[in-house]
Amino acid sequence: MRCRRCGEKAQIHLKRHHAAFCAECFLEYYSRQVHRNIRREKMFRPQERLLLVVSGGKDSMALWDFLLRENYRVTAMYIDLGIGEYSKNSRRVVEQFAENHQADLIVVDLEKEYGFTVPWLARQARRSSCSVCGVVKRYLFNKVALEEDFRVVATGHNLDDEAATLLGNTLSWQVGYLARQAPVLPSTHPKLVKKVKPLFTLTERENLAYVLLNRIGFVHEECPYSKGANSILYKETLNRLEEANPGTKQRFLTTFLKNGRKYFQAHRESIELRECEICGQVTTAEVCSFCRLREIAQRRQTEAERT
């Protein structure tokens, strides 16, 4: 197969676009996609300061590399969640990349700064690690962005992530979540930072190709807690549908964003935002989810000290 742009031997075949590219033209395609997403969805302006949440995985590492190459004013933020070897390896990858590229990096070490890890907290709270992890991450990146005066937080969510989330929310018609799923979540409160997903039209496979072609280090293992997670079941499901009908995944997400989502917006407006009584961050309850988890952690620690 030949490259669609230059006619050289193709290295990557993108069935959903009926296209194949050589390495160089693939990177050009990738770059155009990300630039187009940033511009069309009004994610951020060229000179705007950005906080990028990185996990060490292929997607966030690809985006970090891309934003640096294109001279965006990006600072990365890594949260050490304390998930054994997985966290150690991913932290090493991220710190190494920052050093090699002399890139700005903020590391939040959950255990050092808050006295707990995600697996420990999940056990104490009798919740899944994934749900606790989500609360912790959302809280911390908003907090750090406010403290460091960033108006925009970017994440490496890709097409597979977004389509899987959409499928999960659709299978149980979680209208509130459906109303909120978008590549750009505007700031709806002075203390809530805008969130953007510049890779939302690019697949896992394309981000993998980007990091491999650019020889960017990334943590190859998946988080050990993701095994058996519904998000993986939904990704597999969508991959099977995609195999039968190439383009299904992208159509599912883009037609939702274009035709479906607006119908759920009515619901969204009924959510009232307030400030957490303990930490002052934005929440829909009296005390935010993070502070409720911290209370559980503090109680368990006090109990442990007593015995």
Added chain:
Amino acid sequence: MRCRRCGEKAQIHLKRHHAAFCAECFLEYYSRQVHRNIRREKMFRPQERLLLVVSGGKDSMALWDFLLRENYRVTAMYIDLGIGEYSKNSRRVVEQFAENHQADLIVVDLEKEYGFTVPWLARQARRSSCSVCGVVKRYLFNKVALEEDFRVVATGHNLDDEAATLLGNTLSWQVGYLARQAPVLPSTHPKLVKKVKPLFTLTERENLAYVLLNRIGFVHEECPYSKGANSILYKETLNRLEEANPGTKQRFLTTFLKNGRKYFQAHRESIELRECEICGQVTTAEVCSFCRLREIAQRRQTEAERT
């Protein structure tokens, strides 16, 4: 495993309900489900005359048997679509059942009455057999219902059918179709008959159990044109999700009907209904889909006669 109701040895296990039943109690469960659907969704009153569209498959045969047993005033309608052996076998099954039960049956023979079969018409119109078949069936059951003064048409659509249709419409966010999918489609025009699906909460497997336990004849083969159809891909997809999380299929459909569908209703109201210039049946265009197909058939027949 023991029957949930009577404690006897269970014969059928319904994971999504965390229940197992012996044969007798399963039939009791089945009957309660159908009665509840008819009543709760206000499908029809006990003494109302019903037209039931039967294909000879397990679902419509189960519903026909059930409605007769429960003394509903049901007339069945079978459309001979001219799909080779499949149509011959299913017609035989339906006519045999009507004879055995002295049940009212209207047979429409497409070839005899209109001069074409579904496969021939699909080839002439260069459309899939499934899409032509859908147009023909929807047209004919509405027409026969109007002519014979039935206010309600019932079909044997089951939970798997409805969930698969919903998945298909959701994957491409077909808002118009999403607004119209429901177990009861009310009459929105004097010439449009109300349509109801009393089996919408019962799975294929449960309808199969009903016909086997009651020794009801049904056509075992699937329509030869259904192979490779997306509806089958979507059923398989939902079966895999169901296996991982029992109850997914029913939750997908019921939460849609309860929480999701209402958001699309705004769209629905913008559709304008009119009467077909040729046949007078209700349509959204000048000439209805059935008459457009008939025109193609007549043109081809005239061409064939000339040569």
